[in-house]
Amino acid sequence: MGKKKEFTGIVIGDKMQKTRVVRVMRLAKHPKYSRILKKYNKFKAHDEKNAAKIGDLVRIRESRPLSKEKRFRIVEIIKKSAEPQIELKEE
Numbered sequence: 001m002g003k004k005k006e007f008t009g010i011v012i013g014d015k016m017q018k019t020r021v022v023r024v025m026r027l028a029k030h031p032k033y034s035r036i037l038k039k040y041n042k043f044k045a046h047d048e049k050n051a052a053k054i055g056d057l058v059r060i061r062e063s064r065p066l067s068k069e070k071r072f073r074i075v076e077i078i079k080k081s082a083e084p085q086i087e088l089k090e091e
Contacts, residue, residue: 004062008078011056012042019070020047022060045072055081 013021021042028039044067045060052058057079060072 006059006061006075007043007072008057008059009043011052011054011058014050014052014054018047018050020045020052020058020074022058022072022074024060043072044070045074046070047074052077053081055083 007022007024009022009024011020012023022045024041024043026039026041028037029035030037043060045058046063046066052074056077058077059075061075062071063073065071066073
């Protein structure tokens with residue numbers, strides 16, 4: 001078997017249960033103008049413990065298909081986001 005792909009990206013969506021949307025940036029050279037461009041891809045990644053939140057820097061690894069669009073798992077949370085999550089308490 002070959003080596004599985006690994007990417008580092010930022011969590012941009014956490015509305016689903018056990019699934020996070022991760023945006024991965026890569027640099028690509030324009031074929032004609034030779035300018036370096038930032039290109040982004042969004043991947044859905046499995047997060048078993050629901051630990052990653054919006055803004056977290058995470059490492060994802062390719063896995064077997066887990067659903068129609070989920071092909072990655074979150075391996076680790078590299079850096080937590082700076083802004084705290086605000087929860088409303090009912091009194």
